[in-house]
Amino acid sequence: MKAFLQGLLKFSIIPILLGILSVCSYYNADPYFDFSSDNHYSWTYSFQNIGDLSTKKLLKSNQNYNSFIFGSSRVVDLYACYLNSKFPNSSFFHYAGWSEPIAGIKNKLEIVDSLNYSIKNVIIYIDVDYSFKLGNFPNYSDHYLVVKKSKRRGRIIHYQRFWQNISYDKIKILLGFKRVKGHPYRNSDPTTNDHDHLCKDFNVRSYSKINRSDSIISRIDRLTETGFYYERNKLQQYAKDQISKGEEVILNEIKEIFDKHSTNFYIVITPLYDQRKFSQKDQVILKNIFGSRLYDFSGINDITNDKYNFPDRKHFQPYISKAIIDSILNKDSSIDFQSRFVPFENLEKITKTEDKEN
Amino acid sequence: MLFNSLDFAVFLPIVFVLYWFVTKHNLKLQNALIVAASYVFYGWWDWRFLSLIIFSTFLDYSIGRRLKNEENQKTRKTLLWTSIIVNLGFLGVFKYYNFFLDNFIAAFSFFGQDIQPNSLNIILPVGISFYTFQTLSYTIDVYKKKLEPTEDLVAFSAFVCFYPQLVAGPIERATNLLPQFYKKRTFEYDKAVDGMRQILWGLFKKVVIADNCAEFANQIFNNSADMHGSTLVLGAIFFTFQIYGDFSGYSDIAIGTSRLFGFDLKQNFATPYFSRDIAEYWRRWHISLSTWFRDYLYIPLGGSRGGTWMKVRNTFVIFLVSGFWHGANWTFVIWGALNAVYFLPLLLTNNNRKNLGIVAEGKILPTFRELMAVLTTFGLTVFAWIFFRAENLNHAYNYVRRIFSESIIAFPEFSNMSRALTTIFLIFFLILLEWLGRQNNYAIQRLFINSKRVYRIVFYQFLVMVILFFIGGEQEFIYFQF
Numbered sequence: 001m002k003a004f005l006q007g008l009l010k011f012s013i014i015p016i017l018l019g020i021l022s023v024c025s026y027y028n029a030d031p032y033f034d035f036s037s038d039n040h041y042s043w044t045y046s047f048q049n050i051g052d053l054s055t056k057k058l059l060k061s062n063q064n065y066n067s068f069i070f071g072s073s074r075v076v077d078l079y080a081c082y083l084n085s086k087f088p089n090s091s092f093f094h095y096a097g098w099s100e101p102i103a104g105i106k107n108k109l110e111i112v113d114s115l116n117y118s119i120k121n122v123i124i125y126i127d128v129d130y131s132f133k134l135g136n137f138p139n140y141s142d143h144y145l146v147v148k149k150s151k152r153r154g155r156i157i158h159y160q161r162f163w164q165n166i167s168y169d170k171i172k173i174l175l176g177f178k179r180v181k182g183h184p185y186r187n188s189d190p191t192t193n194d195h196d197h198l199c200k201d202f203n204v205r206s207y208s209k210i211n212r213s214d215s216i217i218s219r220i221d222r223l224t225e226t227g228f229y230y231e232r233n234k235l236q237q238y239a240k241d242q243i244s245k246g247e248e249v250i251l252n253e254i255k256e257i258f259d260k261h262s263t264n265f266y267i268v269i270t271p272l273y274d275q276r277k278f279s280q281k282d283q284v285i286l287k288n289i290f291g292s293r294l295y296d297f298s299g300i301n302d303i304t305n306d307k308y309n310f311p312d313r314k315h316f317q318p319y320i321s322k323a324i325i326d327s328i329l330n331k332d333s334s335i336d337f338q339s340r341f342v343p344f345e346n347l348e349k350i351t352k353t354e355d356k357e358n
Numbered sequence: 359m360l361f362n363s364l365d366f367a368v369f370l371p372i373v374f375v376l377y378w379f380v381t382k383h384n385l386k387l388q389n390a391l392i393v394a395a396s397y398v399f400y401g402w403w404d405w406r407f408l409s410l411i412i413f414s415t416f417l418d419y420s421i422g423r424r425l426k427n428e429e430n431q432k433t434r435k436t437l438l439w440t441s442i443i444v445n446l447g448f449l450g451v452f453k454y455y456n457f458f459l460d461n462f463i464a465a466f467s468f469f470g471q472d473i474q475p476n477s478l479n480i481i482l483p484v485g486i487s488f489y490t491f492q493t494l495s496y497t498i499d500v501y502k503k504k505l506e507p508t509e510d511l512v513a514f515s516a517f518v519c520f521y522p523q524l525v526a527g528p529i530e531r532a533t534n535l536l537p538q539f540y541k542k543r544t545f546e547y548d549k550a551v552d553g554m555r556q557i558l559w560g561l562f563k564k565v566v567i568a569d570n571c572a573e574f575a576n577q578i579f580n581n582s583a584d585m586h587g588s589t590l591v592l593g594a595i596f597f598t599f600q601i602y603g604d605f606s607g608y609s610d611i612a613i614g615t616s617r618l619f620g621f622d623l624k625q626n627f628a629t630p631y632f633s634r635d636i637a638e639y640w641r642r643w644h645i646s647l648s649t650w651f652r653d654y655l656y657i658p659l660g661g662s663r664g665g666t667w668m669k670v671r672n673t674f675v676i677f678l679v680s681g682f683w684h685g686a687n688w689t690f691v692i693w694g695a696l697n698a699v700y701f702l703p704l705l706l707t708n709n710n711r712k713n714l715g716i717v718a719e720g721k722i723l724p725t726f727r728e729l730m731a732v733l734t735t736f737g738l739t740v741f742a743w744i745f746f747r748a749e750n751l752n753h754a755y756n757y758v759r760r761i762f763s764e765s766i767i768a769f770p771e772f773s774n775m776s777r778a779l780t781t782i783f784l785i786f787f788l789i790l791l792e793w794l795g796r797q798n799n800y801a802i803q804r805l806f807i808n809s810k811r812v813y814r815i816v817f818y819q820f821l822v823m824v825i826l827f828f829i830g831g832e833q834e835f836i837y838f839q840f
Contacts, residue, residue, distance in 0.1 A: 001378060001545045008554070011815065015822050022826075133580060156364065166827050240583070274584070 022163065025174040032158040042187045043195060045173065047161065050076070051097025051104060054193055055111065055143035058093060063191060065093040066118045070108060071125030072100040074270045077318035078123065078325065080192035081199030082207055086329055087121050087264075094193040097142055102131050104138035106250045107146045109257050119261035123325075124254075125268050126286075128239050128276050128298050136246040207322045220308055229307050232275050236300050243282045251289045265290075266328055271297040271304045271320065273313045295328055359402040361611045362565050369399065370615065377619055378545055385542055389516045392539075392619070396521035403484050403525075410448060411489060415518045417444055418493040422500045422507035422514075434501060441497040445490045452486055453686055485525030487683060491650055493518055496532035498654055505533050513539035522615040526608045528626040528646035535623070543620030552803070553617030555818070559802050560610030562821055565829045567788050568603030570781040571596040577772055579747055582757045587766035590757055591740075592778075597747045598740045599785050602631065605644070610800055629796045631739070631789075632717050634731035636700040637710035639739060647683070651676050662705060669705055674698045684746070689754055693746040700738050716797050784828060 032048060033041050033056060041053040050073075058065075067090040069078055080092035095112075097104050105124060112119060138146050141161060144154025162170065189199045223229050243251070258265050267290045269278065277299040278286065286294055303309055303323075309316050359365050373395045381387040401408050421441045428434050496517070499505035508514045517536045523529075578585055578593025585593070609626035616623045626646050633639035640648050652661075656676045660668050674695070681694020704710040717732060718724040724732065741758075748754035772778070795801035802821075806814040 001547075004545070004547050004550050007551070011818070014819055015826070018823075018826070160829065163827065164829055 023159070026159055026162060029174050029176070031162060031170075031173055034155050034158055040188075040190055049098045049139060049141040049143075050195060051095070051100065051108070051139065051146060052141065052143040053188070054093075054095050054097070055108070055146060057188070057193055058095070058111070058115070061093075063091065063093070064117075065091050065112075067092040067121035068109075068112060068117075068119065069094045069096065069123050070100070070105045071096055071123075071268075071270075072127055072130055073098055074127060074315060075123075075125040075321070076195045077316075078125070078321040079197075079199070079204065079207055079318075080194050081189065082204050082322065083121075083123070083325065084192070085204070086325065090121050092121070092192055094188075094195065096195070097139060097146075099130060099139050101134040101138060102126070102247055102250050102254075103134065103136050104142055104146055105131075106254050107138050107148065109254060111145055113257055113260075119257065119263045122258065122263050122265040123268065124265070125270050127270050127272065128278055129272060129274065132242040132244070132247050132282075135244055136250065207318060216311070217308060220310075224307065229273070229310075229313065232273075232300075232304075234300075237274075237276050238279045239276045239282070241279045241281045243278075243285050248285055248289075251285070255289050265293055267294045268324060268328070269294070269296040269298045271299075271301065271309075271316060271324075273304065273307070273310045275300050275304045295324075297324055359399050361608065361615075362561060365402065369395075370618075374618060382545075385540075386512060388543065389510075389512045389539055392516040392521070393512060393519060396516070396519040396524055399521040400484070400519065400524060407484070410486070411519055414445060414448070414489065414493050415515050417441060418497050418518075419508070419511055419514045421497055423509070425497075425500050426507045438497060438501045442494065445494050449486055449490050488527045488529055489518055489524060491529050491647075492532075495529070495650065495654065496536070499532055505536075508536060510540070520616070520621070522612040522619075522621075523623060526605070526612070527644075528609055528612065528623055529650055530623060530646065531650075535621070538621050545620065549617050549620065553614040555802060556610045556614030556617065556800050558614075558818060558821055558825075559800050560607045560612075560614060562825055563603040563607030563610065563788070565607075566603075566784055566825055568600045568607060570777075570784065570828065571600035571603065573774070574772065574778050574781065575600050575747065577774075579749075579753075579757070581772075582753070582760065585760070586768040586771060587761045587763050588768050589770040589772055590761045591766070592770050592772075594740050594744050594747075594757075594761075596781070598631075598736075598743050599788070601743065601746070602627075603788070613800075625799050628799075629716075629792050629801075631736055632732055632793070632796055633735050634713045634717055634728060635704055635709070635735055636697065636738065637704045638713040639735055640697070640701065641714075647680070651680055655679060662710075666706065670702060673702055673705060677701065688751050689745050689748050692751065692754070693742050696742045696745060700742070719797070780828070784824075787824075 027035060030036050031045055033053065041057045043050050043053060067083070067087060069075055069080060069083070069092060071078075073096065075096045076094075078094075080094045083092045084090055095108055097108070109119070109122075138148075140147060140157070144151055144157075147154070147157075149157065187198065188195050189197070192199055220229060257263070267286070269286075275298070277283070277296070283296075297303060303316070303320055309320055311317060359369060373391070376395075377388060377391055381391050397408055397411075400411065418441055421437050424437055425434055428437065496505070496514075500507045508517075513536065516539050517530075517532060520530075520535065575593055575597040578589055578596065582590055582593070606627035613623045613626070624646055626644060628642040628645065630639050630642035633642055656672055659672045659675060661672060662669055677694040677698035678691055679694070681690040681692070681697075684690040684693075701710070704712075717728055744757055745751075745754045748757055791801045791805065795803060795805055798804050802817075806817050
């Protein structure tokens with residue numbers, strides 16, 4: 001036994017030393033702001049989850065927010081400062097999360113509710129391709145309160161995730177070159193938590209600017225030639241049924257929070273390049289829960305038909321978000337969305353017609 | 359509690375110290391410690407379901423004792439069936455209730471009858487399929503008088519809930535494990551070192567191979583409708599290594615941990631992906647379950663004796679039940695049926711016991727014929743795993759259909775390709791080590807054993823570094839859900 005324990009101890013020395021070194025350097029670099037007392041959390045590294053940083057910021061904030069934005073990376077270009085000008089007496093907090101599933105949105109709403117904020121206005125972006133992919137679970141990399149783990153467990157998860165994809169850049173981060181892979185311009189606004197920009201007049205003025213620079217057009221054209229931007233089906237395509245029983249419960253819980261706060265809410269189904277729409281069954285579920293507050297911009301329409309609206313296949317340009325909001329609020333829009341609405345009542349008829357055509 | 363968690367890293371040394379330093383002079387106390395530690399280990403997941411294990415323990419202990427003194431054959435049979443019905447009843451309710459209900463409703467809907475579903479939100483107790491089979495084997499062996507029933511309740515409890523193999527096997531027979539609880543255990547240096555080595559190898563397979571493969575298998579299977587056929591093939595291969603790394607890794611950690619406490623568990627995997635035919639594959643994959651089904655189902659049904667029809671029937675029964683054992687989903691049943699279809703030609707042509715030894719035994723490389731046989735078997739296995747992994751039959755059908763489309767020749771495309779390449783490299787590293795150690799109980803058991811000690815230590819340190827640097831995202835062990 002003595003020999004075994006001695007051998008084990010000797011063998012463990014190198015891993016233990018390396019472990020201590022990794023923990024100390026990680027603690028010192030604090031790439032996820034888990035140990036920082038800073039309250040201005042910026043998205044600095046690509047491996048961070050913006051939802052995690054936003055939760056940290058919200059917990060430390062003394063702002064009197066009463067309005068919130070939820071959704072995935074697609075909602076990042078929805079400017080909270082612009083919304084503040086559109087919704088009277090509102091103070092928006094931008095609460096997006098990378099690859100945000102519906103459970104993450106619900107858990108974040110619960111956090112907001114538990115912090116005793118009044119929830120006057122809410123805008124949620126729902127994605128046909130992602131919101132219902134993780135079942136009843138939030139994104140694993142989100143804040144520990146969102147994934148409902150202990151603080152200690154949350155820190156361990158971050159530590160593990162950091163070391164999972166170890167790279168030269170991460171080593172440099174550990175050595176103290178903190179912003180080596182960071183994006184210093186991706187500072188979040190200290191008040192609204194808008195991402196990548198500060199709430200300056202200039203940014204808001206340029207919000208509706210349709211970015212059709214030659215470089216963007218030539219890049220997208222080049223990618224079209226390689227097949228990255230592929231030819232979409234001319235007939236409307238529908239995703240398979242994806243809202244599970246558990247997710248339906250989550251959607252109802254979201255609605256209950258809205259009812260509790262008499263929230264003025266807008267549920268936006270985002271326009272995506274693949275032009276898929278939710279299945280009829282899923283549309284019924286969403287419509288039954290959110291009623292007339294559901295705004296569907298997915299599927300074949302003017303936004304999605306124009307490939308230049310998509311800087312990549314997964315995201316749309318910032319002016320689309322502005323146009324969506326303008327359209328919802330019945331204000332003048334710089335974009336014509338005449339074909340975006342498929343009246344829900346006619347959906348079944350349309351589907352049947354398409355089936356016949358097929 | 360997961361083997362690859364910090365909780366277990368703290369739990370194991372505490373139990374080890376208490377076991378060898380505090381209770382080592384008292385066998386009963388040592389067994390009691392194992393029971394207590396096992397309950398903590400299981401209760402870490404959910405204390406409420408401990409009651410099921412405790413109930414099963416008392417039931418089979420009592421029935422075993424009654425069987426000992428009972429000569430009346432009718433009463434003995436009643437006792438046996440009581441154990442079978444109650445144990446399988448628990449399994450049926452917790453694992454299959456909603457499945458049967460959904461199919462019942464679907465069947466009635468088919469005939470135009472609408473039934474209001476009354477499905478229950480049932481939590482599947484972790485490991486129920488494993489400990490149920492373990493306790494059943496005890497009662498059946500006692501009934502058949504192959505095993506003397508135990509009078510020692512603590513030893514029997516320890517046998518049922520022995521924490522290294524409680525939640526995901528290997529499924530131990532009472533004839534092998536129970537007698538080990540009667541004997542005084544002494545610490546053996548070589549056994550403990552071997553156990554540590556096997557734990558290290560198991561961890562590598564779980565946290566490096568399985569968890570990294572899981573990232574890509576999940577990504578590809580979850581988005582299969584948008585992926586090229588070539589990407590889907592890659593997804594199926596990732597899953598093939600994920601499930602192997604996950605399950606055999608768990609078994610290695612379980613066996614290695616048991617050896618630290620002086621116990622010998624049976625080998626559960628023997629490099630199954632180097633099999634030359636499906637019959638050999640099933641002698642090497644999840645050995646403890648395959649032999650359980652062989653001894654308690656296949657042979658009682660008549661085995662390979664009798665006419666062709668009997669052989670066909672028995673083969674399908676054992677494979678379908680094996681598929682259904684894995685979960686309440688038709689995908690598992692189809693997976694079982696596919697394996698039966700693969701196996702049947704070998705059985706009917708008496709070629710099912712052709713490859714009993716190790717491939718290329720005593721040689722460095724296989725012959726071309728052996729290589730082709732191994733690759734063919736591997737390909738068939740990968741295809742079957744698609745059904746195992748798919749969400750439902752429709753998903754599996756569409757997945758396979760897309761594989762056999764024009765896009766099979768397109769370049770695979772999915773997120774995080776550079777990390778996928780690293781994972782593929784790690785898979786080749788696994789294959790290399792498994793090939794070198796294919797004649798042993800686990801790949802690195804005798805690797806560098808005849809070299810200088812320093813080389814061995816460097817190699818183990820290297821494995822530790824690989825584990826630390828290439829650790830995948832935390833995933834539960836797949837077989838916990840079975």
